[in-house]
Amino acid sequence: MVQFLNPEGEFGVPKGLEAYGKYLDALTEADYLKFYRDMARMRRFDVEAHALQRQGQLGLWIPAIGQEAAQIGSGYGVRGNDHIFPSYREHGVAITHGIELMSILKMLRGVNHGGWNPEETRFHLYAIVLGTQTLHATGYAMGVAFDGKVGTGNKEEDLAVITYVGDGATAEGEVSESFLFAANNKSPLVYFCQNNQWAISSPSASQTTVPLFKRGAGFGVPGVRIDGNDVLASYAVTAKHMDDAREGSGPFFIEALTYRIGAHTSSDDPTKYRDQAEVDHWVARDPLKRFEKFLRRQGVGEDFFAEVEAAGEALATEIRDATFALTEPPLENMFNHVYSEPHPRIDEQFEWLKRYEASFGEGNE
Amino acid sequence: MSNIVELSIAKAITAGLRKALTDNEKVLVFGQDIAQLGGVFRVTEGLHAEFGQKRVFNSPIAEAGIVGTAIGLAMRGYRPVAEIQFDGFIFPAFNQITSQLAKLQNRSEGYMTMPVVIRVPYGGGIGAVEHHSESPEGYFARTAGLRVLTPSNPNDAYWMIQEAIASTDPVMFFEPKRRYWQKGPVNLDAPPQPTYQARVLREGTNVTLATYGPMVATALQAAELAAEEGTSIEVIDLRSLSPIDFGTIINSVKKTGRLVVAHEDSTNLSISSEISARITEEAFYHLEAPVLRVGGFDVPYPSAKLEEMFLPDADRILEAVDRALAY
Incomplete structure (x- = not known):
């Protein structure tokens, strides 16, 4: 398992991992602070969103507490032109790629299904049906290769694709099909699997008898397991394999071993299927705390942590206010863009609904 | 040229x-x-x-x-x-x-x-x-x-x-x-008509017969046989199943007052179910008979030696035409 920071926040590049280590050599203190700021931002966002759900402001919340290192590290391992195909828990990856956090809350309030521009942000829409996004990522990566944007040596032009998938979703047949298509086409694609150890109530052992990072081998997709609670491992391993993919070495699978400290969603009750002792074990390995210990060892002072905490409180207030200010979506959103060219059935039904609604005009109610 | x-x-x-x-x-x-x-x-x-x-x-x-x-x-x-x-x-x-x-x-x-x-x-x-x-x-x-x-x-x-x-x-x-x-x-020079528009393949006055795909040839054969017995069938090739061009069907029904819809698919909750419902809603006063459906039975597609009995043929279509005319 690739690890550079142990749970005490002590840094070291083990023998044999130098190829990853050189990505860390290039990091500056500003990068470290950025990683920490975003991990803390992701955590505070999560806590606030959970509260908003409990107060009835969101229909659902999908917590990602405990997965900050996996998401922020890998998110920053993805470069300028690369495309990202997330699953539905990648709020941290969204943060690293400039997605408005309110877009995620709007979606979970039921205002829309995402609303951001996937081509412009290069962060595609959340995929709720498990594993479907891995095939879209594969097709996209095949297209990138058809466009001649792989292995040209032009670092500004070449790009790779990353897709996020959970341990549970690896059981879907479509994920296996995606391995096959990606390997056959030598597609510039990296799978980043957050093994948070629970698929709702099913432990990852019920999804596989072979470690997940070995799942792709028979298809021609090599893999590696990393400590998903080590942000530096997550960053370096993602950055290296995205580089390799851009240079034409084909698909690769990263299994980031982490833990879902919270529930599957706000509708779930994990006390029914797992022991508190197990949760406590992982809370003690909190990725945010680990990176804080590292930064303090590096000499980062109290001022920085106080500043981050204050920024977190400001973020909480900001999203809380913005959530209360959200308006209902316009009726036309239901009918718009079902087709991009006119379709009489849709048009007729929208016209009918408008007439029907108008019939309740003032005085007629 | x-x-x-x-x-x-x-x-x-x-x-x-x-x-x-x-x-x-x-x-x-x-x-x-x-x-x-x-x-x-x-x-x-x-x-x-x-x-x-x-x-x-x-x-x-x-x-x-x-x-x-x-x-x-x-x-x-x-x-x-x-x-x-x-x-x-x-x-x-x-x-x-x-x-x-x-x-x-x-x-x-x-x-x-x-x-x-x-x-x-x-x-x-x-x-x-x-x-x-x-x-x-x-x-x-x-x-x-x-x-x-x-x-x-x-x-x-x-x-x-x-x-x-x-x-x-x-x-x-x-x-x-x-x-x-x-x-x-x-x-090779020019497309025949707008993509999502149905086409009247054969004009007729007694019964409208709407169908699509592989059943179009069967429908034309049925219309030919009916003509020999003095029944005039108007045959419509739907071409598009989403959207369905209801306007062309309604115009025809206004003329004939009778509609039979045929396809290979089972009739239960099918294209013909939808057409039957829509024509009843939108052309009720023009109908002289209920819309009748001819299709496969509501069973899994049978083994090859039975498929001839599963698939509608010209006779099965004409049986429905006769029923429509009997109202």
Whole structure:
């Protein structure tokens, strides 16, 4: 398992991992602070969103507490032109790629299904049906290769694709099909699997008898397991394999071993299927705390942590206010863009609904 | 002078694909066995040699993968034309078609278009083994976000495949496999009519007979037989199953007062169910008889030696015509 920071926040590049280590050599203190700021931002966002759900402001919340290192590290391992195909828990990856956090809350309030521009942000829409996004990522990566944007040596032009998938979703047949298509086409694609150890109530052992990072081998997709609670491992391993993919070495699978400290969603009750002792074990390995210990060892002072905490409180207030200010979506959103060219059935039904609604005009109610 | 050639439906689709591949370098053609072999029905024959491996290529035997990667390619700006080898093999891809392909434009609020064509040889009558003779078009015609086209003759086949590829919406393109070798004139200069419009193939005054795809030839045969007995049947080829051109059907019903709808698919919750309901809603006072449906029975598609009894033929259509006239 690739690890550079142990749970005490002590840094070291083990023998044999130098190829990853050189990505860390290039990091500056500003990068470290950025990683920490975003991990803390992701955590505070999560806590606030959970509260908003409990107060009835969101229909659902999908917590990602405990997965900050996996998401922020890998998110920053993805470069300028690369495309990202997330699953539905990648709020941290969204943060690293400039997605408005309110877009995620709007979606979970039921205002829309995402609303951001996937081509412009290069962060595609959340995929709720498990594993479907891995095939879209594969097709996209095949297209990138058809466009001649792989292995040209032009670092500004070449790009790779990353897709996020959970341990549970690896059981879907479509994920296996995606391995096959990606390997056959030598597609510039990296799978980043957050093994948070629970698929709702099913432990990852019920999804596989072979470690997940070995799942792709028979298809021609090599893999590696990393400590998903080590942000530096997550960053370096993602950055290296995205580089390799851009240079034409084909698909690769990263299994980031982490833990879902919270529930599957706000509708779930994990006390029914797992022991508190197990949760406590992982809370003690909190990725945010680990990176804080590292930064303090590096000499980062109290001022920085106080500043981050204050920024977190400001973020909480900001999203809380913005959530209360959200308006209902316009009726036309239901009918718009079902087709991009006119379709009489849709048009007729929208016209009918408008007439029907108008019939309740003032005085007629 | 028009540039008219005689082609089979299969070869008219080949010619349409060739034209689309020539006109737009973003068009890709792929599916199982479609490259060197040209597909099990030879519809893509010659295209791999002509356009090369980068434009026309074989896919692994994984239907969800074929459609899922087609979606990703469309996101990258390509116009994929994917073949599903047989109707009964489309269901592994059902999730990607109905929950992904059909919904992505709407859920992305129009930021993405989905110019994907899924070609499907469909229908029975070829004496095939199980899962090779089905009519799954109803599943897709009722799915919001998909368009569904089905040509019945070579000229439509040549033009409609190109129109499907040019559409920015996803199109399910159902090819009447037992009519693949039926020949007819193809006008290479001009499309026959707007894509989603039905066509009156034969004018008549007593009964309207609406159908599509492989049953069009059967309907024309029935109309011919009826004419010998003095019954005038108006035959409509629907061509598009999503949207359905109800205007053309209603105009005909206003004239005849009677409607029979025929297809190979089982009648339960089918294209004919929807047409029957809509015509009852919108042309009730023009009807002299209830709308009658002729189709397959509500059973799994039978083994080959029984399919003749499953598929509607001209006599079964005429039986329904007689019932409509008896009101």
